[in-house]
Each structure stands twice: as C-alpha cells, then as structure tokens.
Amino acid sequence: MIRNYLTLVFLCFNFISFAQKTKPYTLADTLRGSLTPERQWWDVQRYDITVKPDYDTKIIVGSNTITYKTLKEKSNTKMQIDLQNPLVIDSVIQSGKKLSFAKENGVWYIKTPKSKIKSTSKVVIFFSGKVHEAIKAPWDGGWIWTKDSLARPWMTVACQGLGASVWYPCKDHQSDEPNNGASLTMTVPDSLTAIANGRLEFKRSNNDGTTSYKWAVVNPISNYCIIPYIGKYVNFKETYKGEKGNLDLNYWVLDYNLEKAQKYMPKEVHNMLNAFEYWMGPYPFYEDGYQLIETSHTGMEHQSAVSYGNHYKPGYRGNDGSGTGWGMKWDFIIIHESGHEWFGNNITTNDLADMWVHEGFTNYSETLFVDYIFGKQAGDEYNAGTRKGIRNDRPIIPDYNVNAQGSGDMYSKAGNMLHAIRHGLDNDALFREVIRGLGKEFYHQTVDSKQIENYISKKLNFDYSKVYEQYLTTTQIPNFEFYFNEDKTKVLYRYSNCVSGFNLPLTLKNETDKVKIIPSDQWQSISLANDQKSLFDAASITKMYYINPVLETNIK
Numbered sequence: 236m237i238r239n240y241l242t243l244v245f246l247c248f249n250f251i252s253f254a255q256k257t258k259p260y261t262l263a264d265t266l267r268g269s270l271t272p273e274r275q276w277w278d279v280q281r282y283d284i285t286v287k288p289d290y291d292t293k294i295i296v297g298s299n300t301i302t303y304k305t306l307k308e309k310s311n312t313k314m315q316i317d318l319q320n321p322l323v324i325d326s327v328i329q330s331g332k333k334l335s336f337a338k339e340n341g342v343w344y345i346k347t348p349k350s351k352i353k354s355t356s357k358v359v360i361f362f363s364g365k366v367h368e369a370i371k372a373p374w375d376g377g378w379i380w381t382k383d384s385l386a387r388p389w390m391t392v393a394c395q396g397l398g399a400s401v402w403y404p405c406k407d408h409q410s411d412e413p414n415n416g417a418s419l420t421m422t423v424p425d426s427l428t429a430i431a432n433g434r435l436e437f438k439r440s441n442n443d444g445t446t447s448y449k450w451a452v453v454n455p456i457s458n459y460c461i462i463p464y465i466g467k468y469v470n471f472k473e474t475y476k477g478e479k480g481n482l483d484l485n486y487w488v489l490d491y492n493l494e495k496a497q498k499y500m501p502k503e504v505h506n507m508l509n510a511f512e513y514w515m516g517p518y519p520f521y522e523d524g525y526q527l528i529e530t531s532h533t534g535m536e537h538q539s540a541v542s543y544g545n546h547y548k549p550g551y552r553g554n555d556g557s558g559t560g561w562g563m564k565w566d567f568i569i570i571h572e573s574g575h576e577w578f579g580n581n582i583t584t585n586d587l588a589d590m591w592v593h594e595g596f597t598n599y600s601e602t603l604f605v606d607y608i609f610g611k612q613a614g615d616e617y618n619a620g621t622r623k624g625i626r627n628d629r630p631i632i633p634d635y636n637v638n639a640q641g642s643g644d645m646y647s648k649a650g651n652m653l654h655a656i657r658h659g660l661d662n663d664a665l666f667r668e669v670i671r672g673l674g675k676e677f678y679h680q681t682v683d684s685k686q687i688e689n690y691i692s693k694k695l696n697f698d699y700s701k702v703y704e705q706y707l708t709t710t711q712i713p714n715f716e717f718y719f720n721e722d723k724t725k726v727l728y729r730y731s732n733c734v735s736g737f738n739l740p741l742t743l744k745n746e747t748d749k750v751k752i753i754p755s756d757q758w759q760s761i762s763l764a765n766d767q768k769s770l771f772d773a774a775s776i777t778k779m780y781y782i783n784p785v786l787e788t789n790i791k
Contacts, residue, residue, distance in 0.1 A: 260637045263341045266315070267398070267407065268587065268638030273315035273344060274406060277303045280355060282417040284403050286463065287445075288366075290388045290424075293380055295322075296363040299404050302415070303358070305350040314358070316343040317400035317407035322364040324404060329358045343404070360404045367401050369393060372532040373542075377401055381531045383489050388427060389466040391542070393535050396587070396640060399458035407458055410585035410681050418451035421463050428468040430487050432461060432540040433523040452523045452539060455679050457583055460538040464528050469493050473501060475508055475525075478517040482508070483524035492529065492547070499547045500527060503569045510607035511577060511600065514667055516674040519581035527569065534568035536575030536597075543568055557620030561605050561613050574600035582677045582687075588635045589684040591707060595631075595649025602654060603670075618654045619778050621647040627710040632684065642710075651781040652706040658779045659740035660695060661751065669694045701736045706781070713737055715754065715776065718787040723768050727760040728752065732783075741780065743770040 265271075279301060286297035316336075318324060327334040327345050336345045350356050369377035369392075376397035383389045392402055400407040418436065421429035422445050433452035440446050468487045475482040484504060488496040504527060512518060518525060523539040533552065535542040545552060545568035555562030578596035598621065606614030624647045631649060633639040642648075657666045669691055676690060684707070692699045705713060717728035730737050733756060742751045750770050752761060773784035 260634070260639075264637040264639070266340060266342050267317065269636040270408065270410065271315055272311070273313045274408065274411075276305065276307050276309045277314060277406075278306050279406055279411045279413045280304055281413045281415045282405065282458075282461065283420075284418065284461065285420040285422070286403065287422040288378070288390060288463075288465070290380060290390065293365055293368060293378070294363070295366045295378070295402065297403060298359055298361045300357055300359045301405070302355060302413075304355050305352055307352060309349065312346055312349060313344040314347050315406070316345055316360065316404050317398065318343055318362060318404040319367060319398065319401045322362055322366060322402070322404075325361045325363055327358060327360050329356065334358070362404050367397075369532075373535055379531060383466060383491075383531075385467075385491070387467050388424075389489075389531055391464045391466075391530050391532075392462050393532055393542070394462075395459040395535065399461065403461075405458050409457060409583055409587060412455040412457055412583065412681060414455055416451060416453045417456055417461055418449055419461055419463060420447055420449040421465060422447045423465050426467075427465050428487075430464040430468060430526070430528055430540065432456065432526075432538055452520070454520050454523055454538075456538050457580065460536070460540075460580060462535075462537045462540060462542070464530065464540070464542075468529075471497055475505065477508060477521070478512050479521045482518055482521055485524060485526045486528075487526060488529040495547050496529070500543075500569070503566045504573070506565065506608055507570050507573050507604065510604045511574065513607055514603040514670055515577045515600065516671040519576055519674065519678065525573075525576075527573075534572045536572045536579050538576065538580040541569075541572045541576075543572070545569070556624065557617045558623055559616045559620040561609060561617040561620070564609065565604065567601075570601055570604050571597060574604075577674055581674060581679060583681045585681045585683055586635050587638055587640055588633050589682075590640065591631045591645040591649040592682065592684060592687050594645040595653060598646040598650035599653045602650065615654075615778060618651060622651055622781060623647075625651075625781075627712065630709060631707045648706060648781070652702065655739060655780045655782075656691070656695075656699065656702065659742055659751075661742040661744070661749075665695065697740065698738075701734055702739050705734050705737050705739075709734060713739070713782045714785050715741070715780075715782045716785045716787055717771055719763075719768065719771075723763070725760050725762050726768070726771055727758055728754050729758045730754050730756050730782075739780070739782070741776070743776065743779075745770065 281302040283300040286295050288295045324343055327336050334345055367377040369375050369379045372379045373393035376394045379391050381389050394401050398407045399405050419431040423429045425444055425446050429448040431450035433450050436449040436451050438448050467490050469490045470487050472485045475484050486500050520539050526540045527543050530542040530544045533544045550563045551567040574597040579593035584592050602614045602618040605617045625644050629642045631641045631645045633641040660666055688703045711732050713733040714731040716731055719726050738755050740753045750767055776784040
C-alpha cells in the first residue's frame with residue numbers, strides 16, 4: 236500500500252508517469268520535442284492571450300498575439316505553431332492582412348512574410364473549439380470543468396507534459412519562453428471572478444452579462460505555467476518582508492473557505508519563504524508577486540499563481556509520503572509547488588528529458604524546508620524516507636528531442652542524489668552557496684542538465700560527472716563494499732554495481748570523530764584510529780547516502 240500511495244503522490248504533481256513505457260518515436264514526437272527549422276528562425280518575445288470559455292458547451296474562443304523576433308534568414312516562410320485537437324485555428328492576421336495556414340502531421344504551419352534579422356513582428360492567431368478536457372486532473376491534463384461544493388462553475392487548466400497547446404496556440408517547446416512576459420485576458424460571466432499569473436491590469440464590465448479580466452507577468456514564463464482560474468473567488472493579501480524587499484502575497488480562495496484560509500495559509504507560506512529564501516535565494520519573481528490559488532485538483536507550480544488543492548491539511552491530502560512523521564507537520568502542496576518557483580520556473584530546462592532539474596531540486600527543497608524548520612536530523616530522516624517512492628524502473632534522463640519524459644524517480648532519487656552530494660561535501664555553508672548560486676547564475680533562463688551538473692562540479696571543485704551518470708542514467712543502486720583487516724586497524728573499500736569511475740565522496744562521522752573518503756570501483760584502504768571503526772556502520776551510512784553498504788566477511 237505504501238508503494239502504491241507514493242506512486243500516486245509523485246505522479247500527481249507534474250504528469251510524470253511511472254507507467255510510461257519505451258515506445259517507437261513518431262514524427263509527431265519529433266515535431267513537438269525538437270527545434271525544427273520552422274521553429275528555429277523565430278524567438279518568442281511575448282504572448283498576449285485572450286479566451287472566452289463557455290461552461291455549458293465546453294467550447295472556448297480566443298486569440299494569441301505572438302510577438303516574435305527574427306533570429307535568422309528563413310529557408311522557407313513557414314512558422315510552426317502547436318495547437319492540439321480538437322481546437323482549430325480560424326484565422327491569422329499580421330499587419331492587418333490575413334495569412335494562409337495549414338495543418339500537417341498534427342502541427343500548424345503559417346505562411347509568414349520575410350522579415351529582417353533582429354526585427355520584431357506580431358502575428359495574431361484566432362482559435363476556437365471544444366477544448367480537450369481533463370478527466371482526472373491533474374494526472375491527465377487539459378481544461379478542467381467542475382463545480383464547487385455549492386454546485387457553482389469552477390474552471391482552470393493543468394497542462395504540464397501534455398503541453399499548453401492543449402488550450403492555446405503557441406511554440407510549445409520549453410526552450411522558448413516569452414522574454415518580455417505574457418498576459419491573459421479572460422471573459423467570464425459577471426457572477427464569477429477570473430484570476431491568472433502576475434498582477435491584475437484591468438477588470439472591465441462588457442454590459443452583456445460578462446466581465447473581462449486581464450492579468451500579466453513581466454518576467455519570462457513557461458507556456459504551461461500560464462493558467463486561468465475562474466470561479467467564486469475572494470481575495471485576501473499581505474506583504475512579506477523578503478530578501479529583495481516587500482513581496483506582495485495574494486491568496487485566492489472559494490468564498491466559503493475564506494475564514495479557514497486566513498487562519499491556515501499565511502503561516503505555511505511564511506515558513507516556506509523563510510526557508511527557501513535562506514537556502515535557495517530570493518523569491519525569483521518579486522515584480523509579479525506571489526499568489527496561492529485554491530483549485531479543484533491537488534496542485535501545480537504555475538508561476539506566480541501556484542495551484543492549491545490540499546484541503547487545508549498538513550501532509551499530502553492527510554498522508555506523509557516519507558513515512559517518517561515529518562511530512563505531517565507542514566502542507567506538502569504549498570511547500571513543493573512553491574519550491575518550483577526556484578527550480579522549474581526560475582530555472583527551466585530546454586528539453587523535457589532534463590526535467591530532473593525541476594523535480595529533483597524541488598523534491599530536495601522539501602528536505603531543505605524540513606531541515607530549516609525542524610533541524611538537520613529531521614531533514615536527514617525525511618530525505619531517507621522519500622526513497623520509498625523510488626522504483627528504479629528506467630533512467631531518469633530519457634532520449635532528447637522527442638518530448639520524452641524519464642522515470643518518476645526524477646523526484647526522490649534525484650533528491651537523494653543531491654543529499655548524498657551534500658553529505659559527502661560536509662560543508663553546508665558551501666553547499667548553500669552553490670544552491671543559491673544556481674538561482675543567480677541561471678536567473679530566468681532555460682538550461683540543459685549539463686549546465687547545472689558542470690556548475691555544481693566547478694563550484695565544489697570536484698568532478699561529479701560519474702555521480703550524475705550513475706543516478707540519472709542507470710537504474711543500479713551502487714554497492715559500497717568494505718571490510719576490516721585482522722586487527723581492525725585498517726578498512727578496505729570500493730564501489731561495485733556501478734558505472735565505471737563512480738566516485739561519490741563519503742563523509743562518515745559522529746559527535747566526536749569523522750572520516751572522509753572518496754571510494755572508486757577499485758579497492759582502496761585507510762588506517763583507522765581507535766574509535767573510527769564504528770563509523771563504518773551500514774545502517775548509519777544508509778541513512779545518509781542512497782547506496783547499499785555491504786560488509787564483506789569472506790575476504791581473506
């Protein structure tokens with residue numbers, strides 16, 4: 236039961252399916268997952284999206300004004316746009332003129348006029364149709380049409396993995412975020428309130444029973460993070476005194492949950508910000524503020540508009556995925572999904588294959604949170620407890636350029652890898668400097684895994700490439716084999732069941748003594764002082780490192 240529960244927990248957050256099997260890649264996979272020639276020549280500068288949903292028919296009508304920069308001379312005049320069935324493009328306008336377009340192999344191609352390199356242009360794409368509906372949100376993804384407990388309309392979207400093109404036309408590739416932000420204008424019945432990312436720019440009555448709300452962010456944002464929230468919302472707000480000054484906090488909840496939310500949410504959010512700004516640096520989007528928005532599904536990391544559906548209870552809907560008890564002392568959804576503001580939203584991977592950077596660091600942010608609030612021992616225990624969710628079913632990093640998602644082990648296995656690096660380093664001040672440094676070095680950028688890997692190695696002055704290879708590209712749990720000489724004055728050790736050259740450093744210590752070693756796949760030895768033999772305790776090593784300690788007893 237615990238394995239099934241943990242599988243459910245780790246599945247729910249970002250559509251990473253443990254059940255996904257290796258399959259032959261198709262042209263559609265390549266068109267979605269790679270930078271085709273029809274994508275390479277232009278760079279998204281801004282999205283300005285409008286949408287009018289019809290709750291009864293589940294039809295949406297809208298447009299997206301895409302501001303783009305021409306990067307290089309085109310070999311053809313086609314622009315690839317992604318928009319998934321059953322939605323259709325109705326028309327395309329540029330500079331007052333209609334452009335021709337066609338659908339081929341599941342994507343749309345717009346015939347655009349030639350433009351000068353570095354010039355900026357706009358194209359307006361009008362679309363409509365019965366939108367793909369999420370049935371088991373957020374697991375399957377899509378537009379969510381539901382009702383609150385008083386049977387009133389309640390709508391939103393969850394689309395990571397499935398892609399933002401499930402509900403609006405865009406360049407649906409993580410590498411290209413709109414450099415200059417985005418806006419979302421929603422036209423909804425007067426009885427409902429519409430919220431989205433960032434700040435409200437206007438609320439306008441249309442004198443026809445509807446009201447339009449325009450929200451906007453000024454920072455770059457991933458396509459899948461731009462999200463509408465529509466329902467019987469009310470708001471309360473406050474100001475957090477953070478590292479970069481005053482941070483606006485806005486809470487949007489269903490009207491009948493206002494009193495409950497006011498008592499519950501701020502403490503959780505303050506603890507989160509205190510811990511994360513300490514460990515990971517300033518909240519990355521002060522300009523857009525932080526919003527926590529109640530939703531019908533469990534939760535998602537939508538930038539500056541975090542989804543919350545954890546029923547105002549600690550743990551993950553009343554459960555502790557670590558099995559240690561520590562996970563029942565804080566709200567999992569608030570902490571985990573907000574952690575993505577640093578890793579996932581601030582730092583975004585170019586390719587879906589490198590999603591461990593989002594999920595591994597955010598999984599580890601839970602450990603850092605527990606460490607900050609409850610102490611280092613609590614953090615160690617929580618981190619080790621999350622291993623219950625590791626399946627070692629397939630590599631964390633799959634194939635590139637085909638929109639492939641790796642194993643769900645990108646959560647707790649990658650988080651345990653980071654914890655092992657920290658323990659081996661045995662220098663929390665330096666480790667914190669590196670974690671915070673990632674946020675500075677790659678601020679508001681899209682990256683490849685190798686950039687993150689190399690940065691950590693460089694800053695810690697140690698080549699961790701074999702550590703990354705072991706945990707991110709294989710399913711093996713390394714063995715740490717060791718034995719003592721006859722008079723127990725020396726210990727011999729090595730790694731096995733690992734990639735060639737695996738060299739995770741180990742620091743073994745107690746209150747009075749410490750040994751630091753760098754095992755390899757070759758036998759090594761060190762001399763031991765009187766009490767140091769006890770440091771080579773299999774149970775203690777297992778608590779600190781995701782390895783399998785093996786005390787050899789038959790070696791002569």
